[in-house]
Amino acid sequence: MKEIFEFRINYDYAHLLFNKDEGKNLGTSVKVIELLKDDSRFVQLPEIDREIKQKYDRSFYFGWQIKRKYSKKELDTSPFLHIMIKTTFEPAGEECGTEYDEGAACKICGADRKQKGSLKIIKSSIPKKDIARTIAGEVVVSKTFVEAYKSSNLKGVEFEPVYSKDKPTDFFQVIPTSPE
Numbered sequence: 001m002k003e004i005f006e007f008r009i010n011y012d013y014a015h016l017l018f019n020k021d022e023g024k025n026l027g028t029s030v031k032v033i034e035l036l037k038d039d040s041r042f043v044q045l046p047e048i049d050r051e052i053k054q055k056y057d058r059s060f061y062f063g064w065q066i067k068r069k070y071s072k073k074e075l076d077t078s079p080f081l082h083i084m085i086k087t088t089f090e091p092a093g094e095e096c097g098t099e100y101d102e103g104a105a106c107k108i109c110g111a112d113r114k115q116k117g118s119l120k121i122i123k124s125s126i127p128k129k130d131i132a133r134t135i136a137g138e139v140v141v142s143k144t145f146v147e148a149y150k151s152s153n154l155k156g157v158e159f160e161p162v163y164s165k166d167k168p169t170d171f172f173q174v175i176p177t178s179p180e
Contacts, residue, residue, distance in 0.1 A: 002069045007033050007045065008062040016048055016060070017041050030062065080156065085133045089125050092136035096120045096164075119173040123164035126171055139174040146172050 009018065009031045018041075023033040035042050049060035075081075094100060097120040105113035119138055126132065130145040141149075146159050159172035 001071075001074060003037055004067040004069065005035050005037065005042065006065045006067060007035065008064065009033050010052075010058065010060055010062065012058075013048070013052055013060050017044055034067075081154075083131070085131055085139065087127050087129045087132040088135055089127050089132055090135045091122065091125065092134040093119045093121055093138050094136060096122055098138075118160060118163050120163045120166075121169070121171075123169045123171075126162075126169070140171045141174055143170050143172070 008026075009023070011025065011029050011031050014023070014031045014033070018031070018033055023031045025031050045061060052058055052060045070078075092098075093115075098118070099116040101114040101116050102110070103114075105111060115138075119140070121134070121138075121140065126140055130142045131139065132141075133139045140162055141159065149157075149159075156176065156178050158175045158177055160175055161168040162171040162173050163169065
């Protein structure tokens with residue numbers, strides 16, 4: 001695995017550590033810089049940030065994000081994949097007629113309730129993405145996603161049709177088939 005650290009650098013001070021042509025400018029105040037952890041400048045970031053805070057009461061960087069890239073071999077031999085779904089939409093299935101059995105659910109937070117029957121969603125509310133989730137965590141994928149998943153011989157989930165106004169849509173609900 002390769003970890004890439006993406007920093008949002010204050011453009012006014014970027015020259016203290018980075019070349020002018022390095023990174024990507026986002027407007028006039030932010031420069032996006034990607035570094036590997038073994039880059040010697042990685043350890044200098046907090047030092048420069050402290051100096052700028054002391055001298056100017058400003059920040060050298062505004063935030064960061066860690067990106068991880070895996071080799072084909074790592075992906076092929078991985079026992080499971082964890083997908084972070086960023087696209088969220090509403091309303092949730094419950095608001096569209098999906099029924100749940102609350103019998104085994106936590107009395108305080110509702111966790112561990114069981115869905116009864118098919119997921120019902122307003123089709124026009126589903127984003128035009130290959131994967132998204134409702135505000136209640138119901139995961140919906142496109143037909144393209146299902147085909148790619150099956151052609152890759154992946155395991156661990158099944159796909160059930162998603163309904164809108166009692167008619168099947170081109171989307172499917174992800175149903176885990178193993179506790180992992």
